[in-house]
Amino acid sequence: MNLRALAAKVIFQVLEKGVSLSVALPEQQQKLSSAKDKALLAELSYGVMRHLPQLDKLVSDCMSKPMKGKQRIVHQLLLIGCYQLYFTRIPSHAAISETAEACRQLKFDGLVKVVNGVLRNLQRNQAPLPTDNDTLAFNTPAWLIKRLKAAYPDTWQQVIEQSHQRPPMWLRNNALSQTRQRYLELLAEQEIGATAGNSDNAILLDSPKDVALLPGFSDGAASVQDGAAQWAATLLGPQANELILDACAAPGGKTCHLLETENSIDLVAVDFDAKRLERVQQNLDRLSLHAKVIHGDAANIDSWWQGDKFDRILLDAPCSATGVIRRHPDIKWLRKQADIEELATLQSQILDHCWQWLKPGGTLLYATCSILPQENAEQISAFVARTADATLEPITQQTHRDDIGWQITPGQDNMDGFYYARLLKG
Numbered sequence: 355m356n357l358r359a360l361a362a363k364v365i366f367q368v369l370e371k372g373v374s375l376s377v378a379l380p381e382q383q384q385k386l387s388s389a390k391d392k393a394l395l396a397e398l399s400y401g402v403m404r405h406l407p408q409l410d411k412l413v414s415d416c417m418s419k420p421m422k423g424k425q426r427i428v429h430q431l432l433l434i435g436c437y438q439l440y441f442t443r444i445p446s447h448a449a450i451s452e453t454a455e456a457c458r459q460l461k462f463d464g465l466v467k468v469v470n471g472v473l474r475n476l477q478r479n480q481a482p483l484p485t486d487n488d489t490l491a492f493n494t495p496a497w498l499i500k501r502l503k504a505a506y507p508d509t510w511q512q513v514i515e516q517s518h519q520r521p522p523m524w525l526r527n528n529a530l531s532q533t534r535q536r537y538l539e540l541l542a543e544q545e546i547g548a549t550a551g552n553s554d555n556a557i558l559l560d561s562p563k564d565v566a567l568l569p570g571f572s573d574g575a576a577s578v579q580d581g582a583a584q585w586a587a588t589l590l591g592p593q594a595n596e597l598i599l600d601a602c603a604a605p606g607g608k609t610c611h612l613l614e615t616e617n618s619i620d621l622v623a624v625d626f627d628a629k630r631l632e633r634v635q636q637n638l639d640r641l642s643l644h645a646k647v648i649h650g651d652a653a654n655i656d657s658w659w660q661g662d663k664f665d666r667i668l669l670d671a672p673c674s675a676t677g678v679i680r681r682h683p684d685i686k687w688l689r690k691q692a693d694i695e696e697l698a699t700l701q702s703q704i705l706d707h708c709w710q711w712l713k714p715g716g717t718l719l720y721a722t723c724s725i726l727p728q729e730n731a732e733q734i735s736a737f738v739a740r741t742a743d744a745t746l747e748p749i750t751q752q753t754h755r756d757d758i759g760w761q762i763t764p765g766q767d768n769m770d771g772f773y774y775a776r777l778l779k780g
Contacts, residue, residue, distance in 0.1 A: 357391055358434055358456035361398040365430035368403070368684050375403060375684040389564075401437045402430075403683035404518055407493050409433045409440075411484045416472045428465050431456055435473045446477050493518065497691040498676070505727050506763070513725065516765030517679040523562035524769075526579040526607075527555040528641060529614050537576060540569040551581045551767075553588050555614075558768055574641040579607045582677075582762050582772035583723075586668060587611040589749060589774055590719040594618045596665035600645075601652035601708055602626070606634030608668060613643040621645040622659070624652055653704045655711050663713045671701045673722035673729050677771020680764055698728050705737055709744065712779050717747075720759070720775045730773040731758040743780040 360382040367378035379399050383392045402409060413432045414420065421429040431453060438449035450473045457469045485491040488499050492514045502510040525548070527534040534555050541548045544567065547560030558581065565571045565578060586608045592598055596619050600609045603623035613621060623645045625631045635647050650658035652669070674694055675685050705720065712718055722729050735758050738744050749760040759775030 355385060356452065356456040356459045357386070357395055358398070358431060358453050359459045360385060361395055361402075361434045362427050362431040362456060362460060364395070364399045365402055365433060366427045369406075369430065369687060370426055372688060374688065375399060375682060397442070398434050398437060400683060401441055402433050403687065405437065405441065405493050406433070406687060407490050408483045409436045411486075411490060412436050412440075412476060412481060413472060415481075416475045417468075425462065425465065427460060428457060428462050428469065431460065432469060432472055435469065436476055439473065439476055440483065450474060450477065494686055498686065498689075501694075501726055505725070509763070512765075513763050513771075516763070517771075518683075519680050519765060521580075521680045521770070522768050523559045524551065524579060524581045524584070525557040525559065525568070525576045526584050526611060526614075527557055527576055528574055529555055530617060530641075531570065531573075531575045537569075540575075544569055551584070553581065553584045556581045556584045572640070577607060577610060577637070577641070579611070580678075580681075580770045580772075581767065582769035583607060584611065585751070585772070585774060586670070586719065586721055587615045589776055590666055590668050590717065592616040592619050592666060596620070597662055598622070599624070599655075599664040599667045599708070599711065601667060601669045601704065602672060603647075603670070604630035604634050606637040608670060609634055609645055610637050610641050610643055612668070613638075613645065614641070617643075622648060622664075624648045624650045624655075624658070626651050653700075653707050655707060659711070663711050663716070665713055665716050667708050667712050667716070667718045668721065669705060669708050669718060670721045671704060671729075673697055673701070673724040674726060675723050677723040677725045677762070677764060677773070679771075681770065694726060694728055698733060701729060701733055702737070705733070706741075709741060709777075709779070714743070714779055716779045718777045718779070720773075720777065722773045723770060724773060725761065725763055725771040730761060730775070734758050734775040734777075738777070745778045745780060747776045747778050749774060749776055 364378045364382050367373040368375055383395055386392050413436050435453035438444045454466050454470050457466045489496050494514055502513055506513050527537045538548055548557050551558050592612050592615055598619050598621050600623045602625055603609045604625040604627055609623045623634055628649045631649055648658055674689055674697055679685050738746050748755050752760045759773055762769055762772040764771040
């Protein structure tokens with residue numbers, strides 16, 4: 355099937371069915387054999403998600419009436435055509451003809467003339483990208499802009515701008531295989547440009563690479579993990595022979611990093627999502643690491659764990675993922691305002707319950723990939739206020755010592771948006 359038709363199916367799945375891009379895109383990429391075609395399919399899908407309001411306005415302004423029901427996939431196809439005309443180097447005639455052919459392949463022969471007409475109109479008029487309101491100007495939903503303005507009054511535009519950048523590729527050197535310096539040398543031998551990050555084993559590539567090209571990757575020499583997420587193991591600080599819980603562990607990047615940091619720990623990795631839990635085991639297997647992998651609820655540890663309380667707990671809580679929009683631009687359109695309150699309530703429940711399973715003198719590291727205070731500083735402030743034996747321990751990397759945790763914003767030191775708070779149990 356025509357590549358644009360597959361892209362329309364991806365966008366339809368995300369916008370009409372609520373399927374995440376990370377699920378919808380690989381399903382359609384499987385139908386392509388060429389790596390170049392797979393990359394273009396990703397480019398079109400991600401591009402539409404990044405610029406959705408502007409593309410939607412340009413297309414809608416060229417139509418006499420909106421498409422409804424099953425025809426919505428043709429509307430998504432027009433967004434893809436519009437993206438090609440405005441944001442790619444694909445020749446206009448090729449973008450238009452291929453998109454029209456996709457309409458035929460999607461079995462909407464009667465709308466081919468509409469697709470042709472709209473795209474030729476856009477090409478001919480070359481209207482500027484619409485910026486009539488904040489949603490159009492920043493390609494971000496109004497509710498999220500409002501929250502970011504409140505949280506970051508001086509830098510909210512920069513936060514949004516960074517969320518639209520293409521993300522870099524970070525690696526985590528496996529300290530059990532070689533030193534970071536040695537792995538940098540191995541990359542250099544393959545003419546792969548890279549620099550050391552701020553945390554112990556972080557490596558930032560000059561440009562993204564297929565993992566198959568990375569030295570020793572299949573043997574576990576390194577893993578792909580953003581620089582912000584790599585701080586989790588360092589901040590939790592696992593010690594020899596401790597019993598540690600990785601709550602909400604999938605897909606297992608932090609699980610493996612904890613074991614690479616201190617291989618003698620007894621690690622329990624739990625997640626509520628059985629499908630995503632399979633990824634944890636796959637990651638452990640590739641790196642030749644071992645943990646107790648359990649399908650269970652971090653808000654109901656009693657139902658699946660009868661062992662001792664834990665020395666340390668990593669709680670990478672379910673969150674809005676607003677800090678990783680640059681990697682997952684569909685989050686902007688799948689996430690709703692009401693979700694934030696629901697997530698904050700769930701985070702609170704999991705935090706309270708995990709605390710009961712932490713030994714006195716133990717450490718709990720609370721983490722999210724959110725940039726919203728309600729899920730982060732406000733969540734931790736409320737927890738400390740209601741929990742007599744909880745003390746917030748400052749993190750060296752915090753901007754100010756009296757900050758409630760460490761908030762990383764998107765693009766800071768080339769990292770994703772992330773939040774950490776370290777709590778000690780009296």
